[in-house]
Amino acid sequence: MAAEVESLENILEKHVPADELKEVFRILYGRQLEPLNFSEAATKLATDRKVELKGYAFAKAPMQTVAARIVRVGAIQNKIVLPTTAPIQEQLESLHRRLGEVIDIAGESGVNVLCLQEAWTMPFAFCTREKQPWCEFAESAENGPTTKLMQEYAKKYNMVIVSPILERDEIHGETLHNTAVVISNTGAVLGKSRKNHIPRVGDFNESTYYMEGDTGHKVFQTQFGKIAINICYGRHHPQNWMMYGINGAEIVFNPSATVGALSEPMWGIEARNAAIANSYFTVAINRVGTEHFPNEFTSANGQPAHKDFGHFYGTSYVAAPDGSRTPGLSRTIDGLLVTEMDLNLCRQVKDTWGLRMTQRLPLYAESLAEAIKPDYQPPIVKE
Numbered sequence: 001m002a003a004e005v006e007s008l009e010n011i012l013e014k015h016v017p018a019d020e021l022k023e024v025f026r027i028l029y030g031r032q033l034e035p036l037n038f039s040e041a042a043t044k045l046a047t048d049r050k051v052e053l054k055g056y057a058f059a060k061a062p063m064q065t066v067a068a069r070i071v072r073v074g075a076i077q078n079k080i081v082l083p084t085t086a087p088i089q090e091q092l093e094s095l096h097r098r099l100g101e102v103i104d105i106a107g108e109s110g111v112n113v114l115c116l117q118e119a120w121t122m123p124f125a126f127c128t129r130e131k132q133p134w135c136e137f138a139e140s141a142e143n144g145p146t147t148k149l150m151q152e153y154a155k156k157y158n159m160v161i162v163s164p165i166l167e168r169d170e171i172h173g174e175t176l177h178n179t180a181v182v183i184s185n186t187g188a189v190l191g192k193s194r195k196n197h198i199p200r201v202g203d204f205n206e207s208t209y210y211m212e213g214d215t216g217h218k219v220f221q222t223q224f225g226k227i228a229i230n231i232c233y234g235r236h237h238p239q240n241w242m243m244y245g246i247n248g249a250e251i252v253f254n255p256s257a258t259v260g261a262l263s264e265p266m267w268g269i270e271a272r273n274a275a276i277a278n279s280y281f282t283v284a285i286n287r288v289g290t291e292h293f294p295n296e297f298t299s300a301n302g303q304p305a306h307k308d309f310g311h312f313y314g315t316s317y318v319a320a321p322d323g324s325r326t327p328g329l330s331r332t333i334d335g336l337l338v339t340e341m342d343l344n345l346c347r348q349v350k351d352t353w354g355l356r357m358t359q360r361l362p363l364y365a366e367s368l369a370e371a372i373k374p375d376y377q378p379p380i381v382k383e
């Protein structure tokens with residue numbers, strides 16, 4: 001099998017003449033972003049721990065009457081550490097240790113709000129359709145071992161941490177959910193946001209493991225800004241992104257797990273388009289690596305059974321309301337992407353483009369209320 005491409009940006013840098021490269025990136029990614037400088041300690045930690053550390057500052061949004069609201073946001077993408085055949089507890093602990101190593105780098109890099117990838121405590125085993133042992137990774141959002149660990153890191157680094165896990169809701173019949181736990185920089189659990197839209201595509205057989213989320217479109221008011229979480233497949237639904245915007249989000253995280261053959265052409269568009277359409281920042285995070293499972297499974301497409309999902313292509317990136325975006329992290333290795341943003345850009349872009357003023361929500365509220373009626377007749381005009 002051909003080696004995975006490391007990154008699109010590396011290919012462009014290798015082949016596009018230097019004098020044209022800047023213009024190529026401007027056309028592709030919008031306003032050029034300044035790279036962030038990290039402390040020697042952060043750079044050394046990243047090198048020693050084999051973590052790609054990249055940082056960019058988005059355009060400032062100077063205002064006369066409002067102080068700048070500069071926030072550093074971190075996004076982590078990673079591989080699983082142990083084979084999927086290792087005991088569950090060991091797999092969990094290995095990921096706790098590995099992510100602890102990366103969180104240290106985020107702390108050393110001055111990150112204020114950090115988000116990890118979807119279901120970061122486990123392999124993405126939903127392709128197998130086997131319930132055991134994978135459901136054993138599910139844990140309480142409020143007081144499971146992962147939340148307790150993240151609370152320690154949040155306090156240590158004065159950092160808000162968004163920790164997406166497979167949740168076991170012990171109060172409601174031990175039901176499972178795909179949930180992002182939001183931990184305040186004080187260490188308190190601020191709340192949780194559950195995945196609203198569950199995939200039924202390719203090997204993403206997640207609907208057999210947990211149900212559609214029931215937490216709506218919560219926005220969490222943190223010390224560093226108003227944040228929300230649209231988990232993975234929810235990024236295909238513009239109305240999901242829209243509701244977080246309506247509720248006032250300034251940064252929406254999209255912790256994901258998705259593979260190249262299925263979604264890579266959509267990846268760079270969806271979160272970026274959401275940032276533009278809703279006048280907020282978006283943070284798209286995807287895991288990396290290929291995960292092999294002990295038993296063969298089919299993809300119900302007539303092809304031979306296999307034991308892996310395909311390659312998770314990483315390429316995590318951040319997009320701003322003015323349409324600019326960072327380059328992606330690597331397609332193959334663990335990484336931490338740090339971005340510095342002025343949240344006032346959300347308001348400035350709203351004023352400049354007027355997308356929220358021209359949105360015409362009542363028109364769509366009325367149209368949708370009609371369209372969902374069982375006897376609805378679409379207004380199709382025929383000759």
Ligand SMILES: NC(=O)NCCC(=O)O
Nearest residue numbers: 199204232233257258263
């Ligand atoms: N994890 C997840 O929802 N993946 C679905 C595939 C995709 O949305 O790209």
